[in-house]
Amino acid sequence: MGRFDDIEITTIKGETTTFGSFGDKAVLVVNVASRCGLAPQYEQLEELQRTYGPRGFTVLGFPSNQFLQELGSSEAIEEYCSTTWGVSFPMSEKVKVNGRSAHPLYRELTQAPDASGKAGRVIWNFEKFLVAPDGTVTRFRPTVKPDAPEVVAAIEAALPA
Helix, strand or coil, X not given: CHHHCCCEEEECCCCEEEHHHHCCCEEEEEEECCCCCCCCHHHHHHHHHHHHHHHCEEEEEEECCCCCCCCCCHHHHHHHHHHHHCCCCCEECCCCCCCXXXXXXXXXXXXXXXXXXXXXXXXXXXXXXXXXXXCCEEEECCCCCCCXXXXXXXXXXXXXX
């Protein structure tokens, strides 16, 4: 993964780790929000986690209130995600995804273009960035569902051999 390896992530439980701790996994980074109309995507994200997790994949959720739709505390977010959607994939503490105080991982990820060639700011909750083990980033905008054929194809192509 190279350029992302040393980027620190604080988990939803307050523990510090790095993006490199995911090793050679394909990682689908998603900015999530509990009160968003796209929150049902949690169900599809969890399905991807269960299907591809054993094959070297993980979803990594980044709760963000940048669009004013996330719960207040890490505990409330974690409880909502596990009880409402059965989320088992790793989550970070609440972060900013845009602007000067954006999380360092998002400062890197937003340089990747989407399918239409547009890079830049995260436009809404549930924007997805698939980071392949070689560091290649594939970007999917919020309305592209996690189980869309193009997302599944990208995950399968990024799985470790």
